[in-house]
Amino acid sequence: MSVIISDEVLRASRLSETELKLEIAVMLFQKEKLSLGQASRLAALDHLEFQHLLASRNISVHYDVAEFEEDLKTLRELGRR
DSSP states (O other): OOOOHHHHOOOOOTTTHHHHHHHHHHHHHTTTTTOOOHHHHTTOOOHHHHHHHHHHHTTTOOOOHHHHHHHHHHHHHTOOO
């Protein structure tokens, strides 16, 4: 699924497309709608970079067993594990 955000909204936000995706990823992670892995992929950052970003904003990493298993599954699907 693709989400289209008008140029008008993007200009009004005063964010680049990359920055907007990053902000959406952080917000969805903070609201526990996305796992750490999902949010970091949306933000186009590796896990460590995304964790540093969260730390810089004083957002704690909530990472439970289910999220760990989900990340392992993703790694297997990508052929990295």
